[in-house]
Amino acid sequence: MIDSELLKLLQCLDKKELSGFIRFVEAALIKGTKKGVILLKLIQKAYPNWTASSLEEEKIIERLFPGDQSNNNLKRLRSELLSLLKEYFIFLELQSDPRRKELMWLNTLLKREQYGHFKKDWIKVKNKLSRSPVRSAEHFYYQYQLEDVYRKYIDVNRTDKDQISFQSFFDHFECYTIIEKLRYCCYAMLVENVQDSQHQVFMLPELEKHLKESEWLQKNQVINIYYTLFRVFREKNTSLLFSGLEPLLSTYNMLFTEEELKDINNLVPAYLINRINNGQSGYLEKLFQWNQAIIDNRSAFEGPYIPHQRFKNMVSCALLLKKYEWIKWFMEKHIRHTKPSVREGLRCFIEGTVHYYQNNFREAISVLQVKVIPNNDFYFYDINSLLLRAYYELDDLESFRAIFARLKKKISRDRRTALGHQAAYQNFSELLSELIKLREKLWLSGRMKKEQLNHFYEKVSSVEPMLHKQWLLDKITVLMKE
Numbered sequence: 001m002i003d004s005e006l007l008k009l010l011q012c013l014d015k016k017e018l019s020g021f022i023r024f025v026e027a028a029l030i031k032g033t034k035k036g037v038i039l040l041k042l043i044q045k046a047y048p049n050w051t052a053s054s055l056e057e058e059k060i061i062e063r064l065f066p067g068d069q070s071n072n073n074l075k076r077l078r079s080e081l082l083s084l085l086k087e088y089f090i091f092l093e094l095q096s097d098p099r100r101k102e103l104m105w106l107n108t109l110l111k112r113e114q115y116g117h118f119k120k121d122w123i124k125v126k127n128k129l130s131r132s133p134v135r136s137a138e139h140f141y142y143q144y145q146l147e148d149v150y151r152k153y154i155d156v157n158r159t160d161k162d163q164i165s166f167q168s169f170f171d172h173f174e175c176y177t178i179i180e181k182l183r184y185c186c187y188a189m190l191v192e193n194v195q196d197s198q199h200q201v202f203m204l205p206e207l208e209k210h211l212k213e214s215e216w217l218q219k220n221q222v223i224n225i226y227y228t229l230f231r232v233f234r235e236k237n238t239s240l241l242f243s244g245l246e247p248l249l250s251t252y253n254m255l256f257t258e259e260e261l262k263d264i265n266n267l268v269p270a271y272l273i274n275r276i277n278n279g280q281s282g283y284l285e286k287l288f289q290w291n292q293a294i295i296d297n298r299s300a301f302e303g304p305y306i307p308h309q310r311f312k313n314m315v316s317c318a319l320l321l322k323k324y325e326w327i328k329w330f331m332e333k334h335i336r337h338t339k340p341s342v343r344e345g346l347r348c349f350i351e352g353t354v355h356y357y358q359n360n361f362r363e364a365i366s367v368l369q370v371k372v373i374p375n376n377d378f379y380f381y382d383i384n385s386l387l388l389r390a391y392y393e394l395d396d397l398e399s400f401r402a403i404f405a406r407l408k409k410k411i412s413r414d415r416r417t418a419l420g421h422q423a424a425y426q427n428f429s430e431l432l433s434e435l436i437k438l439r440e441k442l443w444l445s446g447r448m449k450k451e452q453l454n455h456f457y458e459k460v461s462s463v464e465p466m467l468h469k470q471w472l473l474d475k476i477t478v479l480m481k482e
Contacts (some may be wrong), residue, residue, distance in 0.1 A: 002215055004078055005078075005082060005276050006078045006081055006082045006085065006433050007043070007055070007349070008049060009085055009089075010043060010050075010085065010087075015047060015406060017092065018040075018043075018044055018047060019044070019086065020088075020092075021040065021084075022037060022040045022041065022044065024084065024087075024088045024091070024285075025040060025081065026035055028084055030044050033080075034079050034406040035077055036077055036080060036084075037062050038064060038112050038200065039060065039064060039077065039081070040081070040109065041055060042055065042060065043055065043168070043407065046077075057071060057074065060074060061073075061074055062169055064077070064246060065072075075158075084414075085213070087286065088254065092239050094251075095460055099129075099138075099142045101127075102121075103124045103142070103146070103149065105121065106121060106122055106146075106149050107149060110149065110152055110156070111155060113154065113221075115156075118153055122146070122149070122150060124155070124377040125127070125146060128141060129143060129146065133254045134254070134255060134256065134257055135220070135221075135222050135255045136179070136222055136255060136256045136257050136260045137175075137176055137179040137180050137183065137222070137260065138257055138259075138260065139257075140172045140173075140175040140179070141172075141176045142168055143168075144169060144172035144173045144176055145174040147165065147168055147169040148169065148174060151169070157267065157337070157466065160415045166364070175220060175223070178207065178211075178216065178223055179222055179223055179226055180225055181201070181262050182223070182226035182229070182230050183226055183263070185201055185204070185230050185233075186226070186229050186230055186233050186267055187267070188201070189233040189234060189273055190233065190267065190270055191420070192377055211227060213351075213480070215429075217459070221248065221251075221255060222252070222255050222256065224225070224248065225245065225249060225252065225264075226246060226247045228240065228244045229245055229264065229267065231244075231473070232245060232268075236403045238287040239376045241268065241286065242286070242289060242290075242293075244391070245396065246290070246296075248298075249299065250293070250297050251262065253299060254262075257301075258302070261299055263300055263356070265294055265299050265300065265310075265311075267278075268290055269287060269291070269310070269313060272285065272286055272287040272290065272464070273313065276320075281320075283471045284317060284321055287317045288317050288318060288321055288323070291313075291318075293318060295330075295334070300314075301337065304337070305336055305337055305338055305339050306334060306337045307338075307343045309348050309378060310344060311334070311335075311346060312349065312350070312378075312379075312382075314330070314375070315327055315330065315353070316353065316382075317407055318330070319353060319354065319357045320357075322357070324354070324358075327350075331347070331350065335347060345379075348367055348368075349379065349382075349383070351367050352364045352366075352367035352368035352383075352386075353368075353386060355367060356386055356389070356390055359393075361390040361393050362394070364386070364390050365387060365390050365391075367388070367461070368383050368386065368387060374406065377414065377416055377417050378421075380410060381410075381417070381421075381425045384403050384406060384407045384410075385401075385425060385428060385429065385468065386405070386465060387403045387414065388400060388403050388404065388407070388429060388432055389432075389471065391403065392432060394446065397436065400433075400436065404429055404433055407426075408426075408429070409424065409430050411426050420465050421465075423465050424466055424467045425467055427463050427466040427467070428466055428468050428469075428472065429463065431459075431460055431463065431466070431472060432472060434447050434456070435456070435472065435475060435476065436453065436455070437480075438456060438479070439479060441481060442482065450480065453476060453479055453480050454477060454480075457473060457476045457477075457480075459470055460473055460475065460476065
């Protein structure tokens with residue numbers, strides 16, 4: 001039972017949703033649901049301990065099907081509950097997206113030939129969309145879908161008064177496709193920066209020409225924002241980021257859904273971090289300015305919380321700039337705005353990282369190896385790449401090799417982290433290991449050909465993607481002076 005698909009999917013539900021699913025099953029009135037409810041209440045009692053002994057298969061069979069020597073009845077019950085759980089997930093998704101639900105209702109009325117109800121409800125939905133301040137891709141998608149469902153209504157219930165507006169259909173559809181094309185171009189360019197790949201985008205030059213020659217950029221600020229972001233990525237123009245994009249977002253953030261604002265607030269730092277990781281340290285101050293801007297206008301928040309990965313990246317940026325007083329202020333004011341489940345681990349990670357940047361290497365190692373850190377791939381990579389640097393500074397080669405082997409094993413088995421990110425960590429750890437060998441050679445022989453270090457410096461400079469490139473180049477420079 002513990003390893004069943006049903007239990008694994010139930011773990012996606014919070015406590016409130018689990019209670020809702022029990023009510024959903026009770027309302028289903030399907031044969032056998034009484035025992036299904038008993039099983040779910042056993043699970044609810046154990047929540048969130050999904051490996052509780054009370055959930056072992058033998059104990060559940062004994063409780064629900066006493067005397068049954070096989071597990072066939074339990075299998076059948078699990079299968080029925082699994083089908084209902086899938087329906088419940090769809091129900092939750094529709095509850096979270098009222099516009100999709102409204103479109104489904106309008107299509108249902110059409111299929112049932114309830115044309116009077118359709119026309120009345122279509123006008124209500126249309127007016128509600130028009131009153132909304134949001135003018136994002138999602139807004140235009142639903143507007144175009146509304147025009148399309150109205151076209152179907154006209155096809156079967158044509159009258160003199162009801163005429164479909166094809167111009168409105170084309171305008172909404174064009175807004176949607178322009179925004180989505182620009183948005184995905186930004187994602188593609190970010191991937192190209194990380195993975196050194198190229199993408200062919202159909203009619204992109206024609207789209208740019210159309211935008212410049214038409215009034216789209218003036219009359220639609222969402223398109224203007226995405227086009228500005230696109231230009232920042234393509235032209236690597238960070239001055240445009242702050243002179244153009246940031247003021248636009250501050251002024252027009254109400255035009256976006258929360259999800260779309262979240263995407264933009266993930267895209268910009270990801271782009272800047274990529275440039276920094278590839279040795280362009282001048283982007284650090286730009287990233288810090290961006291972080292300050294999105295804290296001030298609260299776009300860094302998702303609901304009541306700042307996502308812990310974003311919080312961590314903000315502190316990491318300030319550390320590289322040695323802004324310790326700002327970090328102290330940020331922690332005091334905003335650590336409470338992270339989720340309680342990750343707050344203590346996040347605090348420990350930042351404490352260890354601050355120790356490292358203040359050259360308290362042993363204290364950093366003590367905190368990062370002993371205290372609880374969130375179970376997250378990026379934390380694993382960041383902690384271990386930081387430990388590699390700390391052991392390098394302490395010249396603790398045995399510990400360095402142990403961490404290097406751990407990191408290498410993780411990368412070889414990792415199927416979740418993007419290949420570009422894996423490559424950045426792998427390139428850094430391997431080149432740092434190579435630098436240690438060069439340093440040992442220098443110390444043992446008392447001399448080293450300058451050409452070797454120059455060659456290695458050039459090699460490190462040319463490798464992309466790579467984490468902590470500037471740090472590694474600085475260490476090579478120190479060796480050159482010895």
